[in-house]
Amino acid sequence: MIYDSIVSKAGSCKQVALLIDPDKYDDHSLLRILHYANRTHTDFILVGGSLISDPVTPIIDRIKTNTTIPVVLFPGSLLQISDNADAILFLSLVSGRNPDYLIGNHIIAAPLLKKSNLEVISTAYLLIENGISTSVEYMSSTNPIPAEKVDIAVATALAAEMLGFKLIYLEAGSGAQCHVPEAMIREVRKNVGIPVIVGGGIREKEDARKIFRAGADIIVIGNAIEKDPLKLEEIASLRSSDTM
Numbered sequence: 001m002i003y004d005s006i007v008s009k010a011g012s013c014k015q016v017a018l019l020i021d022p023d024k025y026d027d028h029s030l031l032r033i034l035h036y037a038n039r040t041h042t043d044f045i046l047v048g049g050s051l052i053s054d055p056v057t058p059i060i061d062r063i064k065t066n067t068t069i070p071v072v073l074f075p076g077s078l079l080q081i082s083d084n085a086d087a088i089l090f091l092s093l094v095s096g097r098n099p100d101y102l103i104g105n106h107i108i109a110a111p112l113l114k115k116s117n118l119e120v121i122s123t124a125y126l127l128i129e130n131g132i133s134t135s136v137e138y139m140s141s142t143n144p145i146p147a148e149k150v151d152i153a154v155a156t157a158l159a160a161e162m163l164g165f166k167l168i169y170l171e172a173g174s175g176a177q178c179h180v181p182e183a184m185i186r187e188v189r190k191n192v193g194i195p196v197i198v199g200g201g202i203r204e205k206e207d208a209r210k211i212f213r214a215g216a217d218i219i220v221i222g223n224a225i226e227k228d229p230l231k232l233e234e235i236a237s238l239r240s241s242d243t244m
């Protein structure tokens, strides 16, 4: 099970997830990025985006024929569910107050997920302000948690853990100007026992190193790797403890 492997690795090593937004890849660039993912033993591949223009199943099939890395859905909407992935981050946007993104869409998806073979991983999704407005913010009609309000992020993560969520995802938004602040990651990590994922606006190896050191168990990178797949190698090399 993917969640069990996330938890067991979280105790001993850091993990890197590659985000593939289907709209941003053609077949050539997809195969190229998968080559790097295989070479670096990327821990898992997330597939999704705020808005996508084609069904996700064909790209998932293409990914799965070219790698054995687990493929996890990271759905921006109900249209991005496919039985051909291995798991789904069942995201509830707990930083916001939009009922559709908190529970409404989940009710619509649940009967379908029950019949699927997908491993469902309940994930508390916290959108954190990053300096510019993001697609998630606009599409979900929610406000992010202000970057300096560490106490609100901690209280939200604590409530999520108490409610039974299995992962905390601190999200600055794809292409964010600033990644989630280290002080916030540090405090959230200190206060919850479940794995913490951090994503959005991570571009450089040094930023990734600081985020890992602040306590992130998993970092997610999309944009930076789309532009330069070699970044995946640089950031993945941080997982060996001697480079941390």
Ligand code: 1GP
Pocket: 019, 171, 172, 173, 174, 175, 176, 198, 199, 200, 201, 202, 220, 221, 222, 223, 224
């Ligand atoms: C977005 O956290 C992910 O949902 C990754 O963000 O594309 O900025 O790396 P980037």
